Amino acid sequence: MREKSLSKVKKLDFSLLIISLALAVFGLVMIASATRGGVKELPSSYFVNRQLLWILIGYTVFFLLSFVNIRRFESFSLLVYLFVNLLLVIVLIAGSERMGAARWIDLGPFSIQPSEFAKAAVLLFLASFFSRIKDREPNFVELLQSLMLVGIPAALIFIQPDLGTTVVLLASWFAIVFAAGAKSEHLVVFILVFLLLFAVAVKFELLHDYQLKRLTVFLNPASDLKGPGYNIIQAKIAVGSGGFKGKGIFSGTQSALRFVPERQTDFIFSVIGEETGFIGSVLLLLLYFALISRLFIISSQLAEKTGKLFTFAYAFILVFHILVNVGMNLGIMPVTGIPLPFVSYGGSFFLVNMICLGIMESFWVHRKPV
Amino acid sequence: MLGKKQSKGKYDWSKQFELRLTFAVWFTVLVFAVLVLRLWFLQIVHHEYYAGLAEENRLREVKTPALRGKICDRNGEVLAKNRFSFAVFVDKNRIKDRDLFKKLALALNTTDGALLRKALKASFSIGENVLVARDLTIDQVSYLKERSEEFPGITIDYLALRYYPHKNLASHIIGYVGEISEEELNSREFENAEPGDIVGKTGIERVYDSFLRGQKGSIVYEVDALGNIRRVVSTEPAKSGKDVYLTIDYKIQQQAEIALKKAIERARKLGHRKANAGAAVVMEVNTGKIIALASYPDYDPNLFVTGVDPEIWKQLTAPDSGYPLLNRATKTGYAPGSTFKPVTLFSAFDNRVTFLGESFYCAGKWYGFGKDWPKSCWRKSGHGTIGLIRSIADSCDIVFYELGYRLYKLKGEQLQATARKLNFGSKTGIEIGEIQGRVPDKEWKKNYFKNRENQIWHPGDTVNLAIGQGDLLVTPIQVVRFYAAIANGGKFYRPYFLEKVVDQSGTVLRSEKPELDFEVNFNPAALRIVRKGLREAVLSGTAKTAFAGFPIEVAGKTGTSQVFGRDDYSWFVGYAPAENPQYAVCVVIEQGGHGGEVAAPAVRLILASLFGIPENDLVKAVDVSR
Numbered sequence: 001m002r003e004k005s006l007s008k009v010k011k012l013d014f015s016l017l018i019i020s021l022a023l024a025v026f027g028l029v030m031i032a033s034a035t036r037g038g039v040k041e042l043p044s045s046y047f048v049n050r051q052l053l054w055i056l057i058g059y060t061v062f063f064l065l066s067f068v069n070i071r072r073f074e075s076f077s078l079l080v081y082l083f084v085n086l087l088l089v090i091v092l093i094a095g096s097e098r099m100g101a102a103r104w105i106d107l108g109p110f111s112i113q114p115s116e117f118a119k120a121a122v123l124l125f126l127a128s129f130f131s132r133i134k135d136r137e138p139n140f141v142e143l144l145q146s147l148m149l150v151g152i153p154a155a156l157i158f159i160q161p162d163l164g165t166t167v168v169l170l171a172s173w174f175a176i177v178f179a180a181g182a183k184s185e186h187l188v189v190f191i192l193v194f195l196l197l198f199a200v201a202v203k204f205e206l207l208h209d210y211q212l213k214r215l216t217v218f219l220n221p222a223s224d225l226k227g228p229g230y231n232i233i234q235a236k237i238a239v240g241s242g243g244f245k246g247k248g249i250f251s252g253t254q255s256a257l258r259f260v261p262e263r264q265t266d267f268i269f270s271v272i273g274e275e276t277g278f279i280g281s282v283l284l285l286l287l288y289f290a291l292i293s294r295l296f297i298i299s300s301q302l303a304e305k306t307g308k309l310f311t312f313a314y315a316f317i318l319v320f321h322i323l324v325n326v327g328m329n330l331g332i333m334p335v336t337g338i339p340l341p342f343v344s345y346g347g348s349f350f351l352v353n354m355i356c357l358g359i360m361e362s363f364w365v366h367r368k369p370v
Numbered sequence: 371m372l373g374k375k376q377s378k379g380k381y382d383w384s385k386q387f388e389l390r391l392t393f394a395v396w397f398t399v400l401v402f403a404v405l406v407l408r409l410w411f412l413q414i415v416h417h418e419y420y421a422g423l424a425e426e427n428r429l430r431e432v433k434t435p436a437l438r439g440k441i442c443d444r445n446g447e448v449l450a451k452n453r454f455s456f457a458v459f460v461d462k463n464r465i466k467d468r469d470l471f472k473k474l475a476l477a478l479n480t481t482d483g484a485l486l487r488k489a490l491k492a493s494f495s496i497g498e499n500v501l502v503a504r505d506l507t508i509d510q511v512s513y514l515k516e517r518s519e520e521f522p523g524i525t526i527d528y529l530a531l532r533y534y535p536h537k538n539l540a541s542h543i544i545g546y547v548g549e550i551s552e553e554e555l556n557s558r559e560f561e562n563a564e565p566g567d568i569v570g571k572t573g574i575e576r577v578y579d580s581f582l583r584g585q586k587g588s589i590v591y592e593v594d595a596l597g598n599i600r601r602v603v604s605t606e607p608a609k610s611g612k613d614v615y616l617t618i619d620y621k622i623q624q625q626a627e628i629a630l631k632k633a634i635e636r637a638r639k640l641g642h643r644k645a646n647a648g649a650a651v652v653m654e655v656n657t658g659k660i661i662a663l664a665s666y667p668d669y670d671p672n673l674f675v676t677g678v679d680p681e682i683w684k685q686l687t688a689p690d691s692g693y694p695l696l697n698r699a700t701k702t703g704y705a706p707g708s709t710f711k712p713v714t715l716f717s718a719f720d721n722r723v724t725f726l727g728e729s730f731y732c733a734g735k736w737y738g739f740g741k742d743w744p745k746s747c748w749r750k751s752g753h754g755t756i757g758l759i760r761s762i763a764d765s766c767d768i769v770f771y772e773l774g775y776r777l778y779k780l781k782g783e784q785l786q787a788t789a790r791k792l793n794f795g796s797k798t799g800i801e802i803g804e805i806q807g808r809v810p811d812k813e814w815k816k817n818y819f820k821n822r823e824n825q826i827w828h829p830g831d832t833v834n835l836a837i838g839q840g841d842l843l844v845t846p847i848q849v850v851r852f853y854a855a856i857a858n859g860g861k862f863y864r865p866y867f868l869e870k871v872v873d874q875s876g877t878v879l880r881s882e883k884p885e886l887d888f889e890v891n892f893n894p895a896a897l898r899i900v901r902k903g904l905r906e907a908v909l910s911g912t913a914k915t916a917f918a919g920f921p922i923e924v925a926g927k928t929g930t931s932q933v934f935g936r937d938d939y940s941w942f943v944g945y946a947p948a949e950n951p952q953y954a955v956c957v958v959i960e961q962g963g964h965g966g967e968v969a970a971p972a973v974r975l976i977l978a979s980l981f982g983i984p985e986n987d988l989v990k991a992v993d994v995s996r
Contacts, residue, residue: 136381178394181386234595237427240412240420253428257594274424278413282406289402296395300388308387316394323401330408 008067011365013298016357017062019291020342024055024350026284027268027343033250034264034271035345047264047345054347058354065358069366074306077121077128081149084121087114088156101160113348115165118153120352123172123313124359125149130180131305137181143190147173163211164324164336168317170194175316179299179309214335221331228335231267234259236331239273239281246277264345266337269329284343288322298364307363314356429603430591433564436584437530439611441544441574443620444869450544450575450671453533456506456526457676458514459499464523465489473520477513478503487680494549494676495566499525501676532568532575532675538668540623542697543616543660543802543867545573546671548678571674574614574867577801581871581879584611612879615869617659625979626650626662629957632988633940633972634666637962642937645968648959649698651850652976655951657884658854658863660800662976663847667694700804703843704958707931708765708912708965709941710789710838712856712900714773715758717788719896723776726895729757732768738775739829745771748930748995762903763911765928765995767837774836778829785835786811789842791890792855798847799864799887807848810841839932850956853943856900857925857951860890901925905948912995913942916970922981923948926955926973928965928995937961942969946977953980966993 031051035044087105091114095102104111129146130138138146150173158166178187201207214228221229221236238254247253252274255263260270273281292315299311318341325340327333339346341353412420441450458478464470468482471489475482485502494501506514511526518524532547548571550563560569560579569583570576587608592600630648637645652661673682686695696702718724734752735744747753747767753760761769777785786809789795795809808814812827818841819825834840847865855862864885871880892900904925908917912928926944933939940962945951955973962968971988978985 135383137386179387179390181383181390234427236412237420237423239409240416241424243413243417243421253592254424257428257592257600259427259595273409273413278409281409281413285402285405285409289398292398293395296391296398300391305383312387312391312394315398319394319398319401323405326405327408330405330412332404332408 005067008365011367012066013294013361013364015294016291016298016361019287019294020354020357021059023284023287023291023342024058026272026287027340027345028052028055029249030268030271030275030343031264031345033252033275034255034268036250037256037258039264050347051345051350054350057347058351061351062354062358062361065355066361066365068362070359070362071304071306071366074128077125080121081125084114084118085153085156088118088153090114092156092159095160101162103160103162110347113346115153115157115160115162116346116348116352117355118157119165119168119172119317120355120359122150122153122169123176123310123317123356126173126176127306127310127313130176130309133180137183138177140186143177143182143186146177147190161208161211162337163207163214164338167336168320168338171320172313172317175313175320176309179312179316216334218328218331218334231261231335232328232331234261235267235270235329238270239330242274242277242281244278246273246275246280249275251275266325266339266344267329268344269326269340272343273329285322285326288318288341292318295360298360301367302363303368304363307360307367310356311360311363314360427595428592430593430597430599432589432591434587434589434608435530436586436608437610438532438547438568438584439582440613441582442613442615443618443623444615445619446615447620449536449540449616449620450532450534452530455504455529455531456508456511457504457529457531458502458506459496459525459527460489460502461523461525462495462498462500465500467523470521470523474502474524477521478506478510488677491677491680494568496527497566504529504531504676532672534671536620536624537670537672539620539627540618540663541573541668541671542665542699543573543618543623543663544671545575545577545802546571546674547575548674573802574616578614578868578871581612581614585609610874613872613874615872616867617654617661617869618663618867619661622652622976622979623662623664626652626664626976627666627668629972629975629988630664630666630959632975633957633959633962633968636971636988637940637959637968640963640967642940642961642963642968644937644961645940645959645963646692646961647698648957648962648972649702649846650957650972650976651699651846651955652980653847653850653854653865653954655854655857655945655954656861656863658851658865658887659869659884660865660867661953661980663697663699665696665698667692669694697802698958698960699846700798700800700802701845703805703807703845704939704941705840705842705931705933706838706844706849707929707939707941708767708838709849709927709929709943709956710842710844711762711765711770711836712904712927713789713792713794713838713852714770714777714785714836715762715900715903716792716892716896717777717785718773719893720788721777721780721784723780724758724773726899727757729755730761730766730769730772732756732766734768736768736771738771738833745833758899759903759906760911762900762927763906763909765907765912770836771833774833775829777836778832783811783832785832789835792852793862793887794842794844794848794852798845798851799866799885800847801867804847805845807845808841808843810835814841838929846956846958849941849943850954853926853945853956854951854954855890856892856897856904857945857954859897860892862887862889901948903927904944908944908948912966912993913944913970913991914966915993916942916966916989916991917974918989920974920977921983922946922977924974924977925951926970928970928993929958930963930965930995933961938963940968941965942973944973946981953977955980964994966995967991 032048035047096104096106103113154166154169217224217229221232254260254274255271260267295315299308302308321341324333324338471482489500489502547568550567550569554560570579588606590603592603634645648666650664732753734747734750753766756766789809797806815827816825864887868882870878907913908924917924924946925948929941931939940959942965943956945954957969957972959968971991
């Protein structure tokens, strides 16, 4: 048993561990910097301590999952999926509201964000769903079925409202069906349908005004100086003023003087840009790029379809998060509530990322010898 | 067919997956490339721009006002200073809030209309806040502060306001301050000024504004996004304005103003009911320093400090107000009457149309233009045989008609040339505003009149000019300067007010020196005659009773100028002591009647204070000459 464990440790992909840890520590420092002087009534230590705790929890979960052969529990993915949907329903009924959206379930000192867990649950469930299709492309009916499966939690999240996570779920679905080999013409049809649906949603005002504004304001942030446009402008100023070398960690003015709102969560990249400059920002992007590259390699090298699909889709989701979040901080993407993986303050999101990494490690550690 | 299907239909997902994986990798590379490019663009290419914006974000500069320098007289008596006052300001966006104004009016014991008028005029503001009331009592301040929630948009500030402790005294010299106007902001005159600044609007306040205004200080704060001040980054203390010392003597100024008032009263008592205005100037003969310069009616410059009330402005500028804002000593052109006669005499000597010892005969009428066109002397009975000295002392018109006509016959407009040489028709160079007056000639007449008949210059025009009548216009400052030149032998000094500029530590930054504008060579014989004539006018001539018993030897000339449709204007101008002249003094009383009766006693009263002679009232003079 001991020997078996040891061999498992040896088989671990340490790059995932090291890169994610580097990102988490980098994030922790930036959270400390972003929240110095406190946010609202909360002191900086509140955020740092909590994030540290979540990092510890995250790695514990990561190791647990790594050493469990996830394949044996693949059938549980349906259960997890159902459970997450249940949580999403609960959050709608009894969720605690923050900033106009009910996204959290209070659990004493902590609160969890079921929508974040939905990201992992949906990925795993869909990967499992498509892995059962052998030796052929998924047909249109199956694509539609899978979309329905994503659609339920996506709809529940959409009405919270949380447009960002909704879009992430849809992107996850797209990544999985793309990887699962859906025909190009089917993909095109779905993309067109999405666009049409979006147009309908806009037309019939299913989207809140502020959501629509957030989506378009980055094109002309000066048009909305009291809302998200202000965030974009201030984030750009923060990043741009950082210059090549940055103002130094704990020395940014845009963050310390609270010009950038949400600076420890969605806009943490602006603090990074301001305080660590071009060097730090590019270094961060390189870390991400290394992590994602490694994930693509893993997904290529894994034998089983579930693992391949899951890893691919997860890597894609990371790219999506980085593009949208960093792009938002740089003023080239809409303002959506999409955080920066491993770096942004937020326990649920951090934990979900560690769960996903753990699942992949499990696939990797328990891969069949070639 | 079957084989073909088998070979082609064998679906290999892994291969397909690898293909799509490659696609995903390239997509990822693209995403990261875009982000890095964008970072490069923001952080390297446009770094300076965003760094500037970040600084702008965090730094707030607050200007601190500088105290305006004092204005003092030559002995340090303060004529303009600062006083501190609690003032109420209302946010511009709250001006329509009627309830607020009603409540405020109740608290300040005034009417909401008065407050609103002030607010709407917005003549004094700090940022977005406009002043509605000042000089609050401590009780009013604490009342408003305790109930600050009931008064949204109201701020109370403790301000340094301009204060003129002597009120109307020397108001035409000192001028007043006010909030800088749009025009003034764009003018070269107020170069470092900013909107909302208080600057000098008229008088010394305006002319020496650059000394008086001082330099605003600044405090640079670091602020957060909500505008909360985090710390002070730097401070630059305000530099108070410099103190300006004037040549005027406030006691003499006071006496001059009293003399004007009394002279007007006297004129009215004597039946000149329309007498209502006048001017007085006292100048140092050998320097050009103005010791006093008064104009009546006058005004209280304190009314202008936070913007003049429209009602008061209306009163000050109404046609029946007597135009108290007008400085008659420098900005009104008068016919000088007989005070001009010395000019004619100088011209006559320069052009050799008379000679030392020439004697004339005055029978009360002059027939130079023929029997049908007689011109009268003011003394109907005539002066009899009269020489040049007595012609000045007794102000004989016949002599000057004759001299004027002789000058006319030279056909060269020599009389006008002499007048111009003696600075009539041009500005004296005094710091505060003045007009140049007018010396009429052929050219002027042609341009001035539309009617062909009126355009012709008649011999009578020159003859009238010779006794200071006709279209000639002079300012009191020009006249006093001319008499100072008679006294000092031909030196025309630039009249001036600025004695020195002193900074807060007492260092003299600028000390004004007398400036000799130009010098004329009077014909020595003419100068002797004029001086003697002026002295005799006081001793035995037209100003005899006005100066009877005055211990200082005075030389001077009366004038009683005629203005069409109005009562005669009363003039006296002279200098003292006659043998060693120090001061030249000029008084004109509009519609005051005879010079010897009204203006001369006023000059005596002013001279009395100059030489420390205890006289408190006008003497009763009975000179009815011109």
